[in-house]
Amino acid sequence: MARYAVGDLQGCHREFVALLERLAFDPHRDQLWLAGDLVNRGPGSLDCLREVRALGDAARVILGNHDLHLLAVARGGATLKRSDTLDAILAAADRDSLLDWLMQQPLAVAEGEQLMVHAGILPQWSLPLGLGLADEVRQRLGSEHGGAFLEQMYGNQPACWRDDLDGIERLRVIVNAFTRMRFIDADGCLDFAAKEGLDSAPRGFAPWFSYPRADDPQIIFGHWAALEGHTPGARVRAEALDTGCVWGGSLTALDLDSGERISVPSQQR
Numbered sequence: 001m002a003r004y005a006v007g008d009l010q011g012c013h014r015e016f017v018a019l020l021e022r023l024a025f026d027p028h029r030d031q032l033w034l035a036g037d038l039v040n041r042g043p044g045s046l047d048c049l050r051e052v053r054a055l056g057d058a059a060r061v062i063l064g065n066h067d068l069h070l071l072a073v074a075r076g077g078a079t080l081k082r083s084d085t086l087d088a089i090l091a092a093a094d095r096d097s098l099l100d101w102l103m104q105q106p107l108a109v110a111e112g113e114q115l116m117v118h119a120g121i122l123p124q125w126s127l128p129l130g131l132g133l134a135d136e137v138r139q140r141l142g143s144e145h146g147g148a149f150l151e152q153m154y155g156n157q158p159a160c161w162r163d164d165l166d167g168i169e170r171l172r173v174i175v176n177a178f179t180r181m182r183f184i185d186a187d188g189c190l191d192f193a194a195k196e197g198l199d200s201a202p203r204g205f206a207p208w209f210s211y212p213r214a215d216d217p218q219i220i221f222g223h224w225a226a227l228e229g230h231t232p233g234a235r236v237r238a239e240a241l242d243t244g245c246v247w248g249g250s251l252t253a254l255d256l257d258s259g260e261r262i263s264v265p266s267q268q269r
């Protein structure tokens, strides 16, 4: 059995198919972890959703900010943005079953010492605490209050985690850390403005992976395309897998057992 993790698809369906072929991926035998952002910005979001869901138990999926945006538009009253490419999903005959499936996905997946998250994990969250917090969001999304939560999810405040946060403020920090984080300060407060390379760090902020942790999981993440798969200065075991397929880069898989990276070139642009 082979186990692979793949970075952000963002609707890069042709590249996804090419990558699975390249891996000789067999869903009866192998396992595929997907680091979130299956959809948006690329042209094949609907096909990506269908393809991943069809993998059944062979796929382990987490939610990224764009997946949550799709859910917020479909079920939380949020509006589409001009750059969104989600119309085909919203108009699809199987829309509801796809969205029901997506809504059940977690914010984190862990096996042994390996953790997969979309954006990252705050350095002050141990692995068990982080998994518990991710589960709080999963339970809310999967509950009868899931739609109400999606209506309140957007927002940048509070920017800092506190153990005593509760209600929507608590859930919002959890969502933002797991799905939108790039730069944080020494107190673990999130910046939401800088999206590009490491030299775009605001004063007093640094990449989340440059802060040491008390434990040492291997942290597999996507989200940050400008890293181009690299984590210079990391003080944790971090594997950046968003190699910017939708921006003309490549789609990358990490062999979770050997550490080998396998990429196919983007066909976008």
Ligand SMILES: Nc1ncnc2c1ncn2[C@@H]1O[C@H](COP(=O)(O)OP(=O)(O)OP(=O)(O)OP(=O)(O)OC[C@H]2O[C@@H](n3cnc4c(N)ncnc43)[C@H](O)[C@@H]2O)[C@@H](O)[C@H]1O
Pocket: 037, 064, 065, 066, 068, 069, 081, 153, 154, 155, 156, 175, 176, 179, 195, 196, 197, 223, 224, 225, 226, 227, 228, 244, 247
């Ligand atoms: N709780 C919540 N609150 C608020 N919003 C929420 C939310 N939950 C979900 N959302 C939603 O999240 C969605 C995305 O928000 P945005 O704010 O538009 O997304 P983003 O940070 O740009 O994220 P993205 O995932 O696209 O980043 P990427 O690194 O690929 O691209 C980032 C930049 O990197 C650049 N880039 C890519 N490759 C690069 C490279 N090699 N070098 C330099 N720059 C590169 C790109 O040009 C791009 O500008 C929105 O629809 C929003 O509604």
